[in-house]
Amino acid sequence: MPGTRLDLSRIEAARRVIDPIFLDSPLYRCEALEPDLGCAVSIKLETANPVRSFKARGTELVASLLADNGAGAVVCASAGNLGQALAWSGRGRGLDVTVVAARSAPAAKLDRIRALDARLELVDGDIETARERAAAIARRRGIRLVEDSLDIETCEGAATIGLELTEAAPSFDAVLIALGGGAMATGVGHAVKTRAPGVEVICVQPLGAPAMARSWHERRVVTTDSIDTIADGVAGRHPIPAVLDDLLLVADDAILVREASIIAGMRLLLEHAGLVVEPSAALGIAAILENRDRFAGRHVVTIVCGSNVDVDAYHRWVAR
Amino acid sequence: MPGTRLDLSRIEAARRVIDPIFLDSPLYRCEALEPDLGCAVSIKLETANPVRSFKARGTELVASLLADNGAGAVVCASAGNLGQALAWSGRGRGLDVTVVAARSAPAAKLDRIRALDARLELVDGDIETARERAAAIARRRGIRLVEDSLDIETCEGAATIGLELTEAAPSFDAVLIALGGGAMATGVGHAVKTRAPGVEVICVQPLGAPAMARSWHERRVVTTDSIDTIADGVAGRHPIPAVLDDLLLVADDAILVREASIIAGMRLLLEHAGLVVEPSAALGIAAILENRDRFAGRHVVTIVCGSNVDVDAYHRWVAR
Numbered sequence: 001m002p003g004t005r006l007d008l009s010r011i012e013a014a015r016r017v018i019d020p021i022f023l024d025s026p027l028y029r030c031e032a033l034e035p036d037l038g039c040a041v042s043i044k045l046e047t048a049n050p051v052r053s054f055k056a057r058g059t060e061l062v063a064s065l066l067a068d069n070g071a072g073a074v075v076c077a078s079a080g081n082l083g084q085a086l087a088w089s090g091r092g093r094g095l096d097v098t099v100v101a102a103r104s105a106p107a108a109k110l111d112r113i114r115a116l117d118a119r120l121e122l123v124d125g126d127i128e129t130a131r132e133r134a135a136a137i138a139r140r141r142g143i144r145l146v147e148d149s150l151d152i153e154t155c156e157g158a159a160t161i162g163l164e165l166t167e168a169a170p171s172f173d174a175v176l177i178a179l180g181g182g183a184m185a186t187g188v189g190h191a192v193k194t195r196a197p198g199v200e201v202i203c204v205q206p207l208g209a210p211a212m213a214r215s216w217h218e219r220r221v222v223t224t225d226s227i228d229t230i231a232d233g234v235a236g237r238h239p240i241p242a243v244l245d246d247l248l249l250v251a252d253d254a255i256l257v258r259e260a261s262i263i264a265g266m267r268l269l270l271e272h273a274g275l276v277v278e279p280s281a282a283l284g285i286a287a288i289l290e291n292r293d294r295f296a297g298r299h300v301v302t303i304v305c306g307s308n309v310d311v312d313a314y315h316r317w318v319a320r
Numbered sequence: 321m322p323g324t325r326l327d328l329s330r331i332e333a334a335r336r337v338i339d340p341i342f343l344d345s346p347l348y349r350c351e352a353l354e355p356d357l358g359c360a361v362s363i364k365l366e367t368a369n370p371v372r373s374f375k376a377r378g379t380e381l382v383a384s385l386l387a388d389n390g391a392g393a394v395v396c397a398s399a400g401n402l403g404q405a406l407a408w409s410g411r412g413r414g415l416d417v418t419v420v421a422a423r424s425a426p427a428a429k430l431d432r433i434r435a436l437d438a439r440l441e442l443v444d445g446d447i448e449t450a451r452e453r454a455a456a457i458a459r460r461r462g463i464r465l466v467e468d469s470l471d472i473e474t475c476e477g478a479a480t481i482g483l484e485l486t487e488a489a490p491s492f493d494a495v496l497i498a499l500g501g502g503a504m505a506t507g508v509g510h511a512v513k514t515r516a517p518g519v520e521v522i523c524v525q526p527l528g529a530p531a532m533a534r535s536w537h538e539r540r541v542v543t544t545d546s547i548d549t550i551a552d553g554v555a556g557r558h559p560i561p562a563v564l565d566d567l568l569l570v571a572d573d574a575i576l577v578r579e580a581s582i583i584a585g586m587r588l589l590l591e592h593a594g595l596v597v598e599p600s601a602a603l604g605i606a607a608i609l610e611n612r613d614r615f616a617g618r619h620v621v622t623i624v625c626g627s628n629v630d631v632d633a634y635h636r637w638v639a640r
Contacts, residue, residue, distance in 0.1 A: 048346035
């Protein structure tokens, strides 16, 4: 695929670097969801691993590269899942990991980052503030800054999910991918479009954090001033131009969904699939709920990308 | 291992028959649970598949054998998970599946059995009443009766979990297995004791349904008159002599746990692992909670064997 930063042979090679505990995650049809959704639904479950999200696929690549090159420290900004994954991958390789997060990030995510021996620095503001602070730390300490979605390893790691999807039988018609910074959407999208071009690649973002989806529709970077969504994992405001370029090559659509649909999706996944998911992981189900005609009768895969929630907030969301 | 009905080469062969969607389930360390439990804990997750329990490993063998022999129909008694699994495995092979269950079984389990095109017959009474009724149907219709734990395929299917455990690195010190009729305990126990004899095999049953655990301790079949536990999946009263014989060869202990500990286990799995589990799947955590000194500092694997719960009951259990 010309013009993309992604490369299938590098993605295939990534599978030999990532700890197998994060690979070959469950992929299964969930018929109990289907009466409510009107289509065949398969779940790609990225939560049954030590960090409860897909992010370690990418941090395994980053940490491995750093350790091979003799680096001793690394820093990232994170909404919570990248930081937890980098802490896990770095700890196993003797790296000194610093994570910068917003003070308002879910306590469960912050607690896990600390428990994994990372230094955690909290900032007032949102993920964009954290990104600036992490960059400053990297400059000052002269250490590697991991930038989610910009750093190709984060996209290549996520892309291994796409390889696994295309190797599954039976095949499916569309894949629904949570859209934040774009690492998962560009990575999975590239693997799917290269290996199974007939499969529709659909990104889903909350209406309350629509920067990348709007950018995709307008084919230019659109930033936003504020964030208003419970889907903390995908809540950015400043899309990265190179990531948008990659996304334009592989995404067939970028759908925006309402908060009520995200909550309804979380509830359906609990009630009919027995899955606790964080809001970002319910975006795919939310997209089906808002676009029933579009998906009717088709076979859709949704990537359940994380389950790191504050339990009290979760109970409030799913309570009827 | 002399005297057992189980055979490692047959268990290894079973892996070539069972649909891969049920094999190689996630196995991962869950550090977030550990501060509350005082030991290293790994989870073997048997819920991320189309029937949300381990039971299909066995029903795949049964249904495959029946289909190969040209059988057209099959019947079983079930607390809910075996019936759902047999319905799934039978549907894929064109079998007419009848499931007999207690009217008091969780509605979620009964609904799924119906949704998978099985005939569902409900009886007043408990699983033992359902077993009698299923046997009568098998005699009258001249069809195969699947008897959980007595039929060796149900044990061999479960035993494939044991193979996967022994192939994992790093190794562990003990495996905690929910004990009901004994298919999982004898099957997993056999595989583990054959391949990794140093690993302790510990069965866990509720105090409110203690028949098999008591039988193990007394080395003879002990029956009980009633069942009083929320752990519907392991609630039998009449242990099968041949299964007890197998269990005596592989189990190092059979622990009984209180209902409050089962609920505490479910809550810990939700809050620190993000897992919805049915009560039977929390028995291992309950056993650690009641025996902290015994497990302190060791590495324990617990098999999370099912997640089919009625959501309303689940919310009541885990609410604080």
